[in-house]
Amino acid sequence: MGSVYRLTLRQLSGRWRLVIMTLLAALPVITATLTLRSTTAPTVAEFENAALSALLAGSIVPLVVLAIAAAAFSNEVEDRTLANLTLSPLPRWRIAVPKLLGVLTIAMPFAAVSAFGTAYVAFLADLRAAIAVTVAAVAAVALYGSAFTWLGLVTTQAIGVGLLYVVLWEGFFSGLVAGVRLLSIRHYAIALMHGVDPRRFAAGDHLSLPAALVVSAVVFAGFLWLSIRRLRRMDVP
Amino acid sequence: MTDSQAVIRVNGVSRWFGSVVAVSEMTFDVMPGITGLLGPNGAGKTTLLRMMTGLAATSTGTVTVFGEPVRDNPPLYRRIGVMSEHETVYGFMKGREFVTMMGQLRGVERLEEAVDRAIERVDLADAQHRPMGTYSRGMRQRMRLAATLVHEPEILILDEPLNGADPRQRVHFQHLLRELAGEGRTIVLSSHILEEVEQLAETVLLVVNGKLAASGGFRAIRAALDQRPYHVRVVCDAPRRLAALAVGIGSVEAVNLDPDGALIILSRRVLDLQLELPRLAQSAGISLRRVEPLDDSLESVFGYLVEG
Numbered sequence: 001m002g003s004v005y006r007l008t009l010r011q012l013s014g015r016w017r018l019v020i021m022t023l024l025a026a027l028p029v030i031t032a033t034l035t036l037r038s039t040t041a042p043t044v045a046e047f048e049n050a051a052l053s054a055l056l057a058g059s060i061v062p063l064v065v066l067a068i069a070a071a072a073f074s075n076e077v078e079d080r081t082l083a084n085l086t087l088s089p090l091p092r093w094r095i096a097v098p099k100l101l102g103v104l105t106i107a108m109p110f111a112a113v114s115a116f117g118t119a120y121v122a123f124l125a126d127l128r129a130a131i132a133v134t135v136a137a138v139a140a141v142a143l144y145g146s147a148f149t150w151l152g153l154v155t156t157q158a159i160g161v162g163l164l165y166v167v168l169w170e171g172f173f174s175g176l177v178a179g180v181r182l183l184s185i186r187h188y189a190i191a192l193m194h195g196v197d198p199r200r201f202a203a204g205d206h207l208s209l210p211a212a213l214v215v216s217a218v219v220f221a222g223f224l225w226l227s228i229r230r231l232r233r234m235d236v237p
Numbered sequence: 238m239t240d241s242q243a244v245i246r247v248n249g250v251s252r253w254f255g256s257v258v259a260v261s262e263m264t265f266d267v268m269p270g271i272t273g274l275l276g277p278n279g280a281g282k283t284t285l286l287r288m289m290t291g292l293a294a295t296s297t298g299t300v301t302v303f304g305e306p307v308r309d310n311p312p313l314y315r316r317i318g319v320m321s322e323h324e325t326v327y328g329f330m331k332g333r334e335f336v337t338m339m340g341q342l343r344g345v346e347r348l349e350e351a352v353d354r355a356i357e358r359v360d361l362a363d364a365q366h367r368p369m370g371t372y373s374r375g376m377r378q379r380m381r382l383a384a385t386l387v388h389e390p391e392i393l394i395l396d397e398p399l400n401g402a403d404p405r406q407r408v409h410f411q412h413l414l415r416e417l418a419g420e421g422r423t424i425v426l427s428s429h430i431l432e433e434v435e436q437l438a439e440t441v442l443l444v445v446n447g448k449l450a451a452s453g454g455f456r457a458i459r460a461a462l463d464q465r466p467y468h469v470r471v472v473c474d475a476p477r478r479l480a481a482l483a484v485g486i487g488s489v490e491a492v493n494l495d496p497d498g499a500l501i502i503l504s505r506r507v508l509d510l511q512l513e514l515p516r517l518a519q520s521a522g523i524s525l526r527r528v529e530p531l532d533d534s535l536e537s538v539f540g541y542l543v544e545g
């Protein structure tokens with residue numbers, strides 16, 4: 001399992017990929033800093049909507065994870081190197097799990113540091129709020145990671161399909177139709193944030209913390225299971 | 238060798254993609270030794286090999302290896318080594334790292350020794366610490382073969398393994414394959430180059446348009462083609478007289494005279510010609526200096542089948 005994990009880390013840690021991710025991760029921190037320096041300081045609700053919901057949860061985290069997770073398998077499919085892994089006697093979960101772990105290892109530090117930095121700056125060193133935002137970001141990385149890793153196995157257009165999901169489903173439809181939020185990773189993450197620090201993030205129509213935890217676990221495990229199943233059944237090029 | 242000793246058994250296998258039939262109703266057994274899968278590009282060889290390795294599902298039929306279904310059966314890969322036709326490698330990885338990783342994935346014990354042995358076998362010890370992105374095509378192929386051999390598989394399935402090899406590498410590769418077969422392994426190799434298969438394979442599976450056109454030893458395949466014209470070049474001291482006699486043999490279709498005075502006889506049954514021609518020549522007092530088959534090569538057999 002360690003071989004697949006190490007291979008995945010090397011595949012996904014190309015210099016340009018890391019540079020772009022660093023820039024993306026820095027963006028919400030910079031935005032938060034500039035917002036605080038403006039003459040009209042935002043309310044928590046305004047900040048949450050602008051910097052956390054829209055920028056961090058709505059675009060930065062999913063985009064960072066999409067760029068990494070979609071490549072984990074789809075690059076191997078395109079390069080036709082996936083057979084090196086599937087022609088081994090490893091059970092398929094021992095290929096899917098380290099691939100996903102590799103994705104999380106690369107993506108999580110960027111998302112976590114970005115989330116913590118943004119919240120710490122914005123909430124004037126309120127540690128609990130910063131931790132709540134970080135937990136939400138980490139959960140979002142895990143959920144998007146699991147989903148997009150599977151997506152990379154089922155389509156060579158994983159980036160495009162992932163973008164459609166993030167922009168249309170999570171960004172557009174979930175704002176229009178309340179029921180869509182129940183099928184939105186972004187809203188599970190926001191629900192976790194509210195659950196961890198209800199003092200700071202109390203308002204809204206979010207899921208309860210237990211419900212968010214259960215749904216997140218189901219989504220994470222579900223997409224991982226789909227990846228394993230796909231590895232067993234797909235025609236490997 | 239009996240059917241029960243078949244290492245790989247392909248039974249009624251077909252595969253189609255939409256309305257395109259890539260492989261149609263193939264049934265054959267593979268025994269220990271070298272088996273050549275021969276056919277033109279697009280004949281269905283790679284699809285067949287992918288089904289034989291479990292990389293692709295069959296639309297109908299079954300493939301078993303050592304009596305077990307090969308599809309969705311990872312433990313079987315401890316006993317199988319597969320080298321696909323695609324030459325893509327992890328360019329950032331050094332050759333030795335690649336072979337080591339493949340050994341780790343296959344649970345090889347005494348890994349370092351196994352890696353040394355595999356790399357030495359393909360004669361790439363000098364280049365093992367270079368990134369594979371810097372390798373020539375032939376070197377990539379050889380290092381991929383080392384990775385295929387690192388777990389000492391009982392079965393080797395090699396898709397177009399000699400692609401990109403220069404003549405020296407080709408000879409080395411052929412020697413290595415014979416050596417591996419001599420160790421009792423079962424080797425299936427595909428090629429569209431007839432010479433390669435003819436030189437290496439004891440058994441040939443001829444694939445044309447997704448169908449198994451012929452199988453068996455090279456000469457057995459030729460014998461199965463007894464409805465095809467068979468060219469024989471005859472050099473003698475009285476070609477015109479012998480030509481007149483040869484047209485009387487029932488299976489002879491045509492007799493032509495070469496510009497250099499040799500006869501080119503087309504026969505549908507080579508056995509008739511072998512028996513009758515010396516007898517006729519002797520009875521007419523004609524001295525036969527040379528009798529040689531012109532198309533007793535796999536290339537001609539292949540050509541007949543493909544053109545037919």
